[in-house]
Amino acid sequence: QSALTQPASVSGSPGQSITISCTGASSDIGGHDYVSWSQQHPGKAPKLIIYDVSKRPSGVSNRFSGSKSGNTASLTISGLQAEDEADYYCGSYTSSSGGFVFGTGTEVTVL
Amino acid sequence: EVQLVESGGGLVQPGGSLRLSCAASGFTFSRFWMHWVRQVPGKGPEWISHINTDGTTTNYGDSVKGRFTTSRDNGKNTLFLQMSSLRAEDTAIYYCARDVGWNQADYWGPGTLVTVSS
Numbered sequence: 586q587s588a589l590t591q592p593a594s595v596s597g598s599p600g601q602s603i604t605i606s607c608t609g610a611s612s613d614i615g616g617h618d619y620v621s622w623s624q625q626h627p628g629k630a631p632k633l634i635i636y637d638v639s640k641r642p643s644g645v646s647n648r649f650s651g652s653k654s655g656n657t658a659s660l661t662i663s664g665l666q667a668e669d670e671a672d673y674y675c676g677s678y679t680s681s682s683g684g685f686v687f688g689t690g691t692e693v694t695v696l
Numbered sequence: 697e698v699q700l701v702e703s704g705g706g707l708v709q710p711g712g713s714l715r716l717s718c719a720a721s722g723f724t725f726s727r728f729w730m731h732w733v734r735q736v737p738g739k740g741p742e743w744i745s746h747i748n749t750d751g752t753t754t755n756y757g758d759s760v761k762g763r764f765t766t767s768r769d770n771g772k773n774t775l776f777l778q779m780s781s782l783r784a785e786d787t788a789i790y791y792c793a794r795d796v797g798w799n800q801a802d803y804w805g806p807g808t809l810v811t812v813s814s
Binding site for chain 1: 731739740741742743746755756757758791796797798799800801802803804805806807
């Protein structure tokens, strides 16, 4: 199972909005609404910020939102803040194996 | 508060074996599917295994299938990963994680480092 494709890096100024894409296939993103996004700061474990394409766990800021169209999912961070600087990974259930596939990861830089 | 704490990592020679544990607290462990995920520092995570609530169903990623075995002890709120025939490419931080539905993970432990080297 190949990793989902994400841009290597995205940057934005404080207060701006940025969008990270995640491209897969019909066996994963395109075929199911079980897409998640995780945030990872250096030296820390990943933290779930979006699941089921667009749901936010309790305690996660509403500045984070998710969507999906076809085989591509997207994470939008609005009102960018310095604390949002981190690596972001998408992931999806995959029916080809019954497992889970992660994305290649995107480094977000706040200018 | 949900807590997951992995242990058992360390240095092991190629071809060797290692058993990881994950102690769970703050939630009803027996009601949740659980996962093992690994990550090479500087790289993206890789899902390697899941187990259902009563331990009767497991699934593995292709890279570990036939070499790793996941199990659980609901009486002790503990998840296990038995790793054998270890290779240099198994070197990574190993995380246990709780399932929030369809293999998506909501809570992760801090991870334990496994290094396979002679």
